[in-house]
Every structure is written in structure tokens, then in C-alpha cells.
Amino acid sequence: MEAGGLVPAPARPIIVRPRRQSSASWPLIDRIGYWLCWATGIALCLIALAIVVFMFVKGIAYLRPALFVKSPAPSLQQSQSGGFLDPIVGTLIITAIGTVIAAPAGVALAVWISEYGRPVSLARAVESAIDVIAGVPSVVLAIFGLLVFSESFLGFLSQNAVNGSVYGRSFFAAGIVMAILALPLIVGSTREALAQVPDRVREASYALGKSRASTIRWVLLPSIRPQIASGIALGMGRIVGDTAIITILLGVTLTTEGVGSVPLIGTLRGTGSTLTSYVYNNSPAGEGNAPQKAYAAAFVLLMVVLALNALVTRLTGGRERGGRLSALRRALASRRPEWTR
Amino acid sequence: MPRRSGRSEDQRTERMLGALAIAVLVLIGAMIVTVFVNAWPSFSSNGLSWFGPGGNVDTQLRAMQESTPLPGHDISYFRAWPLIWGTLLTTVFAVVLALVVSILAAVFLTEFAPAPVRRTLEPVIRLLAGVPSVVYGLIGILALAPLINQHLISNARKQSVAYVVQLNGADLTTATVILAVMITPIMVALIAGALESVPLPWREGSVALGVNRWRTIVRVSLRTARPAIVAATVLATARALGEAIMLAMVSGGRGFAANPLDGLTFLFEPVRPLAATIVQQSEGLTIAPLAHTIYAMAAVLLVSAALLSFAGWAAKQPLKQYGIRA
Amino acid sequence: MDPLMPPPVRRIALDREPHIAPPATSPNGAGSGAVVPSEAHRRLTRPDPATVRERMRIESVWLAYGENWVVRDVTLPVRKGEVLALIGASGSGKTTLLRSLNRLTEITAGAARAGRITLEGEEIHELEVNDLRRRVSMVFQQPNPFPMSIYDNVAYALAEQRPPRGRRRRRTAELEQAAQEALRRAGLYDEIAADLDRSALKLSGGQQQRLCIARALAAEPEVLLLDEPCSALDPISTATIEELIVRLRESVAIVIVTHNLQQAFRVADHVAFMHLGELIEYGPSEQVFDRPSQQRTRDYISGAFG
Numbered sequence: 001m002e003a004g005g006l007v008p009a010p011a012r013p014i015i016v017r018p019r020r021q022s023s024a025s026w027p028l029i030d031r032i033g034y035w036l037c038w039a040t041g042i043a044l045c046l047i048a049l050a051i052v053v054f055m056f057v058k059g060i061a062y063l064r065p066a067l068f069v070k071s072p073a074p075s076l077q078q079s080q081s082g083g084f085l086d087p088i089v090g091t092l093i094i095t096a097i098g099t100v101i102a103a104p105a106g107v108a109l110a111v112w113i114s115e116y117g118r119p120v121s122l123a124r125a126v127e128s129a130i131d132v133i134a135g136v137p138s139v140v141l142a143i144f145g146l147l148v149f150s151e152s153f154l155g156f157l158s159q160n161a162v163n164g165s166v167y168g169r170s171f172f173a174a175g176i177v178m179a180i181l182a183l184p185l186i187v188g189s190t191r192e193a194l195a196q197v198p199d200r201v202r203e204a205s206y207a208l209g210k211s212r213a214s215t216i217r218w219v220l221l222p223s224i225r226p227q228i229a230s231g232i233a234l235g236m237g238r239i240v241g242d243t244a245i246i247t248i249l250l251g252v253t254l255t256t257e258g259v260g261s262v263p264l265i266g267t268l269r270g271t272g273s274t275l276t277s278y279v280y281n282n283s284p285a286g287e288g289n290a291p292q293k294a295y296a297a298a299f300v301l302l303m304v305v306l307a308l309n310a311l312v313t314r315l316t317g318g319r320e321r322g323g324r325l326s327a328l329r330r331a332l333a334s335r336r337p338e339w340t341r
Numbered sequence: 342m343p344r345r346s347g348r349s350e351d352q353r354t355e356r357m358l359g360a361l362a363i364a365v366l367v368l369i370g371a372m373i374v375t376v377f378v379n380a381w382p383s384f385s386s387n388g389l390s391w392f393g394p395g396g397n398v399d400t401q402l403r404a405m406q407e408s409t410p411l412p413g414h415d416i417s418y419f420r421a422w423p424l425i426w427g428t429l430l431t432t433v434f435a436v437v438l439a440l441v442v443s444i445l446a447a448v449f450l451t452e453f454a455p456a457p458v459r460r461t462l463e464p465v466i467r468l469l470a471g472v473p474s475v476v477y478g479l480i481g482i483l484a485l486a487p488l489i490n491q492h493l494i495s496n497a498r499k500q501s502v503a504y505v506v507q508l509n510g511a512d513l514t515t516a517t518v519i520l521a522v523m524i525t526p527i528m529v530a531l532i533a534g535a536l537e538s539v540p541l542p543w544r545e546g547s548v549a550l551g552v553n554r555w556r557t558i559v560r561v562s563l564r565t566a567r568p569a570i571v572a573a574t575v576l577a578t579a580r581a582l583g584e585a586i587m588l589a590m591v592s593g594g595r596g597f598a599a600n601p602l603d604g605l606t607f608l609f610e611p612v613r614p615l616a617a618t619i620v621q622q623s624e625g626l627t628i629a630p631l632a633h634t635i636y637a638m639a640a641v642l643l644v645s646a647a648l649l650s651f652a653g654w655a656a657k658q659p660l661k662q663y664g665i666r667a
Numbered sequence: 668m669d670p671l672m673p674p675p676v677r678r679i680a681l682d683r684e685p686h687i688a689p690p691a692t693s694p695n696g697a698g699s700g701a702v703v704p705s706e707a708h709r710r711l712t713r714p715d716p717a718t719v720r721e722r723m724r725i726e727s728v729w730l731a732y733g734e735n736w737v738v739r740d741v742t743l744p745v746r747k748g749e750v751l752a753l754i755g756a757s758g759s760g761k762t763t764l765l766r767s768l769n770r771l772t773e774i775t776a777g778a779a780r781a782g783r784i785t786l787e788g789e790e791i792h793e794l795e796v797n798d799l800r801r802r803v804s805m806v807f808q809q810p811n812p813f814p815m816s817i818y819d820n821v822a823y824a825l826a827e828q829r830p831p832r833g834r835r836r837r838r839t840a841e842l843e844q845a846a847q848e849a850l851r852r853a854g855l856y857d858e859i860a861a862d863l864d865r866s867a868l869k870l871s872g873g874q875q876q877r878l879c880i881a882r883a884l885a886a887e888p889e890v891l892l893l894d895e896p897c898s899a900l901d902p903i904s905t906a907t908i909e910e911l912i913v914r915l916r917e918s919v920a921i922v923i924v925t926h927n928l929q930q931a932f933r934v935a936d937h938v939a940f941m942h943l944g945e946l947i948e949y950g951p952s953e954q955v956f957d958r959p960s961q962q963r964t965r966d967y968i969s970g971a972f973g
């Protein structure tokens with residue numbers, strides 16, 4: 001062992017490699033738990049596989065290019081009931097309205113709660129309010145929305161009957177209520193991201209003589225843009241997938257029915273359908289009862305969700321520790337206000 | 342950007358954002374008040390027996406819709422028990438099932454699953470967590486219900502209860518299974534995330550004491566992840582409680598109080614939870630007594646959601662002293 | 668190396684806790700000003716040769732992570748009744764060697780070993796791993812008490828030893844006795860006797876580390892491995908733990924990895940100096956510190972590197 005070069009590796013090292021720790025020596029109850037875990041894991045894989053394969057097989061079997069360009073038609077024959085052009089457009093419109101309202105409002109709320117939050121009691125109250133939205137069933141939001149949008153002073157957002165009563169069901173109405181639905185996810189993601197920006201970043205900006213407002217606008221928000229975007233994508237997923245609000249607040253006419261003569265506003269004041277309501281109405285539970293159309297539309301819905309998921313992964317996957325489940329987990333977890341965590 | 346004094350700009354921003362926050366608060370306050378104000382006539386005319394059993398719910402709802410009071414009763418006569426019972430059954434069964442499965446699955450995913458399995462399963466779980474409930478409803482009514490109808494419900498069983506209710510596969514079992522399938526991915530995602538973030542020194546410390554891997558998971562990892570498990574359960578319960586469309590599709594759609602005394606048949610009896618009832622009756626929102634009844638159901642859901650959120654908060658308090666956060 | 672630091676620390680510790688004063692056989696008292704500083708820092712007692720017994724033997728051990736050999740051909744005895752200190756610069760493989768003694772290296776994928784490590788003559792790889800880890804317990808650099816009460820922390824390993832029988836973790840008198848005994852041995856009991864049910868995370872850093880030692884002692888291990896147990900602690904806590912280590916060597920073989928030369932000097936009976944995975948020098952602590960035979964040991968001890 002003279003102080004010199006390293007000792008060469010043994011010519012024939014008897015190498016002891018760790019075996020995978022066997023559970024053979026564990027107490028019986030531990031082994032049962034261990035095998036139960038495996039069984040559940042495998043069952044979960046199989047169920048997930050079954051659902052995905054089932055939807056893909058059914059979807060691809062019934063999906064025709066023509067479905068994308070034809071409007072739905074009232075017919076009990078599946079061959080004559082048209083396609084789902086209008087529902088696709090409807091989904092796009094609702095998602096657009098919901099996102100346009102929820103994104104800025106959600107970010108602004110999150111900024112206010114995290115960066116200002118004065119008086120504290122008000123901040124707590126707002127946190128609880130957002131928590132209430134997150135926990136409230138969307139069907140409750142929907143019937144509340146119907147009540148609000150049936151008020152005569154909001155008549156410009158939907159159609160008015162001859163007798164002066166307001167219908168209360170329109171793209172505007174559904175879109176705005178959808179924005180409320182998506183709000184907690186966007187607030188959650190943004191708050192979580194803001195909490196992770198270290199204070200030294202804020203201090204560095206204040207030290208340069210920047211005001212709080214411009215620090216938020218020019219330093220904080222740009223630095224958390226991916227998390228905000230992923231929150232918005234999660235919110236969009238929520239909007240795309242909700243059916244109860246559509247059934248109650250969009251009127252669910254087969255095709256998009258505009259109101260009045262102004263082109264865009266007319267459509268938005270009018271009624272229509274979305275992919276979710278189309279699936280519902282074409283299922284045995286709805287009036288159409290055209291399972292093939294329902295499967296095809298459900299497949300398209302699934303593709304939209306897949307795309308939104310891919311977007312979230314892309315936005316946050318690279319920079320986050322702890323696997324790809326974390327974006328969803330964060331957004332969901334932070335739906336609970338700070339004091340409950 | 343025009344240069345203004347930072348202070349006034351700050352104040353303006355704070356006021357604007359604060360105004361928005363107050364607006365949200367007012368909106369939610371208005372919602373709660375509106376729902377309760379509109380629900381009050383139904384509660385006040387039925388009293389506490391609103392929650393109790395008494396007659397056929399569907400008949401009562403139809404009576405309100407047709408404005409022809411049931412003989413011997415007020416027009417707003419309503420006994421919600423079958424719907425509340427249906428909500429309880431589907432929610433509790435599905436959440437318990439999903440809780441057990443998702444804890445085991447989350448442990449599997451984070452501790453035992455080989456890397457390739459894990460890499461495939463994670464995005465799939467995320468996809469399943471995002472699948473719209475109406476798609477699950479479709480699978481339930483077109484795939485699972487017929488399966489159960491053909492293979493699990495014998496004709497003798499159908500005959501045995503034919504005089505009260507028709508069994509067709511859209512029932513408590515289908516509703517529970519599909520609901521569990523719907524909420525499990527969310528719970529797995531939350532619990533697996535929490536397990537992943539258990540500090541390594543705690544797990545290492547336990548292993549170094551000669552405690553085997555399974556017990557380390559149970560007694561250190563799962564214990565530390567408990568607040569997340571509670572949060573996941575609360576979230577999943579809220580989802581299950583509020584799920585309307587999917588349950589309207591698969592639960593049989595009859596306001597029937599499934600009877601546990603019927604033995605196994607109980608599992609194949611139709612139910613209809615509150616949220617599903619609201620959707621199915623939403624056309625009737627223009628008819629006053631029916632609308633009040635619907636708002637009363639909404640109020641019950643609202644209160645349950647609030648209680649749930651409080652219960653979740655309370656359940657996590659004892660763990661605070663150990664510095665566990667989730 | 669700061670020559671001014673150790674003596675006051677030691678005195679403070681003794682003044683604060685006279686009940687853990689060293690045994691009467693102490694050859695030289697705590698830092699009387701007359702002796703040369705290096706003598707004053709020396710640990711207080713020598714081991715009684717009669718109690719020294721070999722527990723583990725490390726024979727020509729090579730350790731690798733993947734293709735990278737981080738410990739090369741090390742042979743060392745581990746004896747009860749004395750403290751063995753592994754010293755050396757960062758990356759010298761001393762922590763890896765320590766972790767291999769209770770097969771914690773196996774947690775890392777790709778770990779491999781050549782050579783023999785025996786516990787009471789048995790190759791440790793032949794033993795059931797959890798049994799081995801109960802017999803050869805470990806305390807880590809960062810105090811890592813579990814997020815449970817103090818009592819539960821100590822009872823944690825104890826309850827594991829008994830077969831689970833329905834009512835698990837019942838606070839039996841027997842269990843309680845054992846937990847108290849472990850806390851006493853770790854010199855913690857008197858401080859926290861009143862609040863055994865408090866969260867372990869509310870303790871100070873030094874108390875947390877002693878709790879971890881108590882937790883490791885609870886299962887009555889034959890060997891205790893300490894991986895830089897004081898590097899995250901303040902000087903007073905460090906002194907308390909060093910006292911504890913010297914006291915514990917009577918009942919359990921102790922291996923301590925340390926960066927801190929004075930610490931090795933204060934607590935160790937035998938010292939092994941490692942450099943880049945090789946064992947450079949091993950011997951009684953006086954010999955290694957006062958008359959190192961290797962140039963590299965001399966350089967390291969005099970502060971030329973490390």
C-alpha cells in the first residue's frame with residue numbers, strides 16, 4: 001500500500017451483486033400487501049388498456065371524414081343523421097369564450113392573492129370562494145347561470161321571446177359559466193408557480209427601483225409563463241369535457257342557431273351543441289340514440305383531450321421534477337387554499 | 342410604456358385586482374344566496390321531511406311538472422330520500438373502491454413498477470383523468486350495462502323484483518364501477534405525486550433500521566402522504582357527488598331507493614343521484630314548484646360540498662404538529 | 668484546523684451535563700490548561716482491552732457503482748469496545764464503505780462488491796438483509812427522525828421485531844420500557860421524558876440526532892454506523908454526541924465516518940485513513956495522528972489537502 005498509483009482492479013473479482021430484494025422473508029401479511037399491490041397495478045394497466053383500446057377501436061370503426069363536414073340532421077337513421085360539424089364548432093366557441101374570460105381573470109386573481117392579498121381576511125374569503133367553485137358540482141353552476149342569464153337586463157346575451165321573457169340559454173351564457181368552472185385550475189397553477197419564484201427575484205427587481213406592479217408584469221409573470229399556460233390548458237380540458245353546463249345552458253339544438261342578423265354576435269347569442277352534448281344525445285340515454293355517431297364523437301373528444309394533455313406535458317414536463325403526473329397534481333392540489341394544506 | 346410614478350401605479354394595480362377579487366367573492370356569495378332563496382319554498386313547505394322517505398319521487402316530480410297536485414298533497418310535496426340515498430350509495434361505494442385501488446396502484450406505480458411500465462402508465466393515467474365524464478357514461482351504458490344485464494343478472498332475479506322495478510343493467514353496480522373508474526386516475530395522480538415527494542432520508546432511515554420495504558412504504562411513505570390522500574379523497578368525493586351526466590346515463594334513471602334487504606339484487610337495482618336528477622329535470626326550471634325543488638337539491642349538493650371541504654381541512658389538522666404538509 | 672475551538676466546547680459540555688462525566692479511569696482530565704493543546708483534545712478514556720471483541724471483518728473489499736470502483740481493496744476489523752473512525756477527504760470512499768456494512772449501498776442501482784464482509788464470521792450477503800440491518804444499524808448525516816411522536820420514533824424499529832398480531836403498535840409496558848432504555852442510552856431521556864408524545868420534528872437538531880441514535884440503539888444492534896453524525900450540528904450538540912459515542916463503545920461496536928479530524932482525534936480508538944478509495948493507513952489513533960507512517964497521511968493530518 002505504498003503511496004503511489006491506484007491498486008489495479010482484482011484480476012478475478014468475486015463480485016457480489018445485490019439481488020432484487022425478495023419478499024420471501026417478510027411476514028405473511030406484508031407479502032399479501034405486496035402481491036395485492038402488484039395485482040392492483042396490473043389490473044389498473046389492463047383496465048386502462050381496455051378503455052383506451054375500446055375507444056380507439058370503436059372510434060376508428062365509426063369515424064368517417066364526412067362526419068367532420070356535415071351538420072347533424074334530425075333522423076332516426078344513423079346513415080341520415082348527418083355529422084358533427086356544428087358540435088365541433090360549438091366546442092371551439094365555448095372553449096374560446098371560457099378561456100378568454102377565465103385566463104386573464106384567473107391570473108389576475110392569483111396575482112392578487114399571492115402578491116397583494118390585503119386585507120388578509122378578504123384574501124382568505126376569496127380563497128375560500130375559489131375553493132367553493134372548485135368543489136361545487138357543475139350542474140349547480142349551470143342552474144345558477146340559467147337564473148342569472150334569464151334576467152331581463154342580460155337579455156342581450158341570449159334571445160328574447162315575444163312576450164319579453166329572456167331565454168337565458170346561449171353560447172355566451174354557457175361560455176361565461178364555463179369560465180367560472182375553469183377559474184380554480186388557472187388560479188391554482190398560477191399561485192403554485194408564483195409561490196415557487198424565490199423572493200430574491202422580487203428583491204432584485206425592487207433593488208433596481210421597479211414598482212411592485214411592474215415587477216409582477218415584467219419579471220414574475222414572464223418567468224412563470226409555462227405554468228400559467230399549463231393551467232389554462234387544464235382549464236380548457238375541463239371546459240371541453242363538461243356536459244351538464246352545456247345541456248342546461250346551451251339549449252342543445254341540433255345545429256347552431258343564430259339570433260338576429262349580426263353575424264358573429266348573433267351566433268353567440270344563439271343556441272347550439274358541443275361534442276359532449278352530442279355524445280350524450282346520441283347515446284341510448286339521449287334522444288338521438290345513434291351509438292355509432294356517439295362513439296365517433298367520443299373518439300374526437302378523446303383526441304382533443306390527448307392534445308391538451310400533450311400540451312401540458314410539453315409546457316411543464318421538461319422543467320419539473322417528479323414525473324409527468326405533477327402538473328395535474330399541482331393544479332388539483334392547489335385548488336385547496338393555503339390554510340387547508 | 343409611459344413612465345408614471347411607481348407608487349400610484351402600484352395602487353392602481355392593487356385596486357383593480359382587488360376589485361376583481363371582490364367581484365368573484367360577490368358572484369359566489371350571490372350564487373349561494375340565490376340557490377338558497379330559490380330553494381326555500383320547497384324546504385319550508387315540506388319541512389324536515391323533505392329529506393325523508395315517502396312515496397315515489399318521480400311521481401312527485403311529474404305532478405309538479407304537470408301542475409296537478411297528487412291526491413291529498415300540496416303541489417310542492419316532495420320527499421327526496423330515494424335521491425339522497427342514491428347519491429350516498431354511489432358516492433360512498435365508488436370512493437371507497439377508488440381509494441383502496443388508487444392507494445395500491447400509486448404504491449405500485451412509484452415503488453414496484455418496472456421503468457417501462459411506469460413510463461407508459463403515467464401518461465395513460467393522465468389521459469384517463471382528463472377523459473370527459475360523458476365518454477365514461479357512453480362506455481358504461483353501451484359496454485358495461487349490457488354485459489352486466491346479460492351475464493350477472495339472472496332472469497329469476499329480474500322476476501323476483503319485477504313488480505317494483507325493472508332490472509336492465511343500468512344500475513347501482515354499473516354506476517359505482519364507472520364512477521370509480523372515473524375518479525381513480527385523479528386519485529392515483531395525486532397520491533403517486535405525494536409518494537414521490539416523501540423525503541429520501543425518511544425512507545432510507547427506515548430501511549437502515551432493518552424495516553422491510555413494504556413496511557417502510559406503509560409506515561413512513563403512506564403516513565407522510567396522508568394529507569395528500571385525504572385531499573385526493575375529498576376531491577374525488579366532490580367529483581362523485583357532483584357528477585350528473587354520466588350518472589344520468591348509467592344509473593338507471595329511476596328515482597328508486599335501492600333496498601339492501603333485497604340481498605344481492607340490491608346491487609342491480611336502479612338509482613338516481615341528486616345531480617343526475619337536476620340535469621334530467623332541468624327543462625322544468627320554468628315551472629315554479631319544480632324549480633324550487635330543483636334548487637333545493639342544488640342547495641343540498643352545495644352544503645355537502647362545503648362540508649366535505651371542511652372535513653378535509655379538519656382531517657389534516659392533527660398532522661400539522663408533525664410538520665407534514667401536502 | 669482551528670486549535671482554539673475544541674477545549675471550551677468540551678468544558679461547556681461537561682459543565683452542562685455533569686452526569687455524563689467520563690469514568691474514573693480517565694488518564695487526563697478535560698482540558699487543564701497545563702497540557703499541550705493536542706493532548707488536551709484527546710478523548711478521555713482508553714478502551715479496556717478485556718472488553719474489545721471483533722464483530723465485523725472487512726477483507727479485501729472492493730466496491731463499485733457501475734463500472735466505477737470507489738473502494739479498492741480495503742481490509743479492516745470492526746471491534747466492539749472501541750470506536751473506529753474512517754477519515755479522509757471527500758470522494759475517498761469512506762461513506763460508501765460504511766454503507767456497504769449494512770448493505771445500504773444496494774439501494775443504489777448498479778452497486779457491486781468484491782471481497783468479503785463478515786459479521787460474527789458470517790458473510791453479510793448470506794444474511795437476510797433486514798436482519799442484518801437490525802444488527803448493524805445506521806445513523807445519517809442529516810438527522811432524519813420520522814414525522815411521528817418521539818415515542819413512536821423509538822418504538823418504530825422495536826415494534827417491527829415482533830410478529831404483527833392484529834393490535835399493532837400497542838403501547839405495551841414492555842415496549843415502553845425498551846423505548847425508555849434506548850432513550851436513556853442515547854442520553855436523551857431526562858431532557859424529553861415529559862413529552863414523549865410530542866412531534867420528533869419539534870426537537871432541536873442535536874436532540875433529533877440523539878433521537879436517531881436512540882432509534883438505532885432500540886433494536887440492540889451489534890454494530891452502530893455513524894455517517895458524519897455531527898456535521899449538521901452546532902458545537903455544543905456535537906460535544907454531547909461525542910460523549911455519547913465514547914460511552915456507547917462499551918456495548919456496541921462503533922464505526923464513524925468523519926470529515927472533522929479533531930473529532931476523530933477525540934472519539935476514535937482506531938483510525939483508518941482513506942484516500943481515493945484506498946486504505947492508506949490504519950492503526951491506533953495515537954499512532955496515526957502522532958506518528959503517521961505514510962507521507963499522505965502526514966500531509967492530510969497537517970492540512971496539506973482535504
